[in-house]
Every structure is written in structure tokens, then in C-alpha cells.
Amino acid sequence: MNSIREAEAIFFDLDDTLYDHLMPFHMALKHCNLNLPAAKLEEVFKRVRYYSDVLWKVYTKGEISLDLLRIERLRYAFNEFGILLSKEQAKAIQERYVKEQQQIKAFPEILSFIQNLMKCKPIVGILTNGPADHQMNKIKILQIDQIIPKERIFISDSIGLAKPDKRVFQYIQKQMNIEPNKCCYIGDTWKNDIVPSIEAGWQCIWFNHRKRKPESHHIPHEIIMNYHDIFI
Ligand SMILES: [Mg+2]
The missing domain is CATH 3.40.50.1000 (HAD superfamily/HAD-like)
Structure with missing residues (x-):
């Protein structure tokens, strides 16, 4: 049928x-000179979303701010792939990501x-x-x-x-x-x-x-x- x-x-x-769904993330990383191969990009993005869910529970308890959640989810995810992001780098990616989501x-x-x-x-x-x-x-x-x-x-x-x-x-x-x-x-x-x-x-x-x-x-x-x- x-x-x-x-x-x-x-x-x-x-x-x-x-x-x-991956494009805004891909473009944000590119803007910040972080070029990942397509397969890895998807894996990292999945982990960003995973940490987003984990940290959301912490946020709803009032233990972290939304801004910090958005930065830390990136740092945790990239860390799993051996890429250590500073808070400033993660903030720059996040800011660009928000802009790219509007496009x-x-x-x-x-x-x-x-x-x-x-x-x-x-x-x-x-x-x-x-x-x-x-x-x-x-x-x-x-x-x-x-x-x-x-x-x-x-x-x-x-x-x-x-x-x-x-x-x-x-x-x-x-x-x-x-x-x-x-x-x-x-x-x-x-x-x-x-x-x-x-x-x-x-x-x-x-x-x-x-x-x-x-x-x-x-x-x-x-x-x-x-x-x-x-x-x-
Ligand atoms: Mg879907």
C-alpha cells in the first residue's frame, strides 16, 4: 500500500x-574557523543536543543560567572529541549559531x-x-x-x-x-x-x-x- x-x-x-537542522551549526563552526568533516559534525551536534537535555534539568532547578547551559553544552560535547573549547570560543559559536538559526x-x-x-x-x-x-x-x-x-x-x-x-x-x-x-x-x-x-x-x-x-x-x-x- x-x-x-x-x-x-x-x-x-x-x-x-x-x-x-545541521546547517546553522555547521555555518557557526565555519564562522569560528572550526571545520569538521560532515560525519563528525553530525556526531558532535548529537552530543550537543544530548548535553542540552542533561543541562536543561540543571537549569530548571535554577542551578545554572540559560546562557551558561548554551556554552557548557558545546564545551562538553567538543571535549568528547578531543577539542577543548574556551568559554569565549563556545560563546562565539553560540552567538553565531543563534544568528544562523535566523537564516x-x-x-x-x-x-x-x-x-x-x-x-x-x-x-x-x-x-x-x-x-x-x-x-x-x-x-x-x-x-x-x-x-x-x-x-x-x-x-x-x-x-x-x-x-x-x-x-x-x-x-x-x-x-x-x-x-x-x-x-x-x-x-x-x-x-x-x-x-x-x-x-x-x-x-x-x-x-x-x-x-x-x-x-x-x-x-x-x-x-x-x-x-x-x-x-x-
Ligand atoms: Mg526531526
């Missing part, structure tokens, strides 16, 4: 599904793909994890807010549930009043996108543009490397 052809509701993940661009084919999809599907939306303002800001920079109506944009912090909790998918079904097998999710991350959408009974398309390996027995309904691979 062609998952997207039979679905009536299509939801997209945001980060690294609608735009290149993100949707994958070239994605806006027209969504527009075509909306001509033949009653429901097209986004489901993303993260702070509501931050995620919405990115959606605006990508100009996707001009295509997808606000009531079809679901951000974990606003609804109080986050992927990989499959209840977030069930929440959307309820809101949209639609059966799970009529829903299709498109995302890049195995643990957060593929596993819970399949377990919620959705169709799912793995946007595997980073050529990762499956991490469990789950089987996505389709695997694509770019949006030209999808026939609506």
Missing part, C-alpha cells in the same frame, strides 16, 4: 525534516511539495517537539506558516505531550477527528518519529536523508531520501 496515497491527513516533523531555509522542494499535497489532502500539518515560541519562530522563518494553518501546527510544549510518547499522535487524531490508519507521519528520527507513529497505528514515511540505520524492529511504510521520491 502506498502510505501517502491512501492517507487523508499528513503530518510532518519539523527539525531536519523540513529544513537542514534557515526549507529544503528546496518542500514548499511546493506541501502546496501540492494540500490540493489533494484534506489535512496537512506539523507535529514537532520543543518550546512553542522557538519552534513557531522557525516555522515562520521557513514561511511554512503562510501555507499551513496555525490550528494544524502542533508543538509539544503547547500540548503537554512530546514524541516519542505515542499519545501525542492520538491527541492529534482526536483534534482532527480522524482514524489512525488515515494518518501519515513524515519524519527523520527513528526513535521520535518512526517508532511512536507506527505504534499509534499511523502510516509513516522515514525521511532518511542522513542515511541512518533502523534502530528497532519497526518497519516504516516508505523510506525516502528526498521529496521527489514521493508520488502523491
Whole structure:
């Protein structure tokens, strides 16, 4: 069965599904004369995000400031790869990273793909994890807010549930009043996108543009490397 052809509701993940999530980090490092090979860049970035989560718990207890969290996550991550960053270096990378995040661009084919999809599907939306303002800001920079109506944009912090909790998918079904097998999710991350959408009974398309390996027995309904691979 062609998952997207039979679905009536299509939801997209945001980060690294609608735009290149690594690009702002890559550009920030380049600006600070830290050039890493592509494979290492992804590994370091993953560890930055890992430390971001770890330090977030420390921050919510009031033990460190948000500024320090953002600096220390970089220092911890780079340290794992034998690169010792001074606080000043980490601060410079962080400042540039924030600037680069304001310049993100949707994958070239994605806006027209969504527009075509909306001509033949009653429901097209986004489901993303993260702070509501931050995620919405990115959606605006990508100009996707001009295509997808606000009531079809679901951000974990606003609804109080986050992927990989499959209840977030069930929440959307309820809101949209639609059966799970009529829903299709498109995302890049195995643990957060593929596993819970399949377990919620959705169709799912793995946007595997980073050529990762499956991490469990789950089987996505389709695997694509770019949006030209999808026939609506
Ligand atoms: Mg993602």
C-alpha cells in the first residue's frame, strides 16, 4: 500500500525534516574557523543536543543560567572529541549559531511539495517537539506558516505531550477527528518519529536523508531520501 496515497491527513516533523537542522551549526563552526568533516559534525551536534537535555534539568532547578547551559553544552560535547573549547570560543559559536538559526531555509522542494499535497489532502500539518515560541519562530522563518494553518501546527510544549510518547499522535487524531490508519507521519528520527507513529497505528514515511540505520524492529511504510521520491 502506498502510505501517502491512501492517507487523508499528513503530518510532518519539523527539525531536519523540513529544513537542514545541521546547517546553522555547521555555518557557526565555519564562522569560528572550526571545520569538521560532515560525519563528525553530525556526531558532535548529537552530543550537543544530548548535553542540552542533561543541562536543561540543571537549569530548571535554577542551578545554572540559560546562557551558561548554551556554552557548557558545546564545551562538553567538543571535549568528547578531543577539542577543548574556551568559554569565549563556545560563546562565539553560540552567538553565531543563534544568528544562523535566523537564516534557515526549507529544503528546496518542500514548499511546493506541501502546496501540492494540500490540493489533494484534506489535512496537512506539523507535529514537532520543543518550546512553542522557538519552534513557531522557525516555522515562520521557513514561511511554512503562510501555507499551513496555525490550528494544524502542533508543538509539544503547547500540548503537554512530546514524541516519542505515542499519545501525542492520538491527541492529534482526536483534534482532527480522524482514524489512525488515515494518518501519515513524515519524519527523520527513528526513535521520535518512526517508532511512536507506527505504534499509534499511523502510516509513516522515514525521511532518511542522513542515511541512518533502523534502530528497532519497526518497519516504516516508505523510506525516502528526498521529496521527489514521493508520488502523491
Ligand atoms: Mg526531526
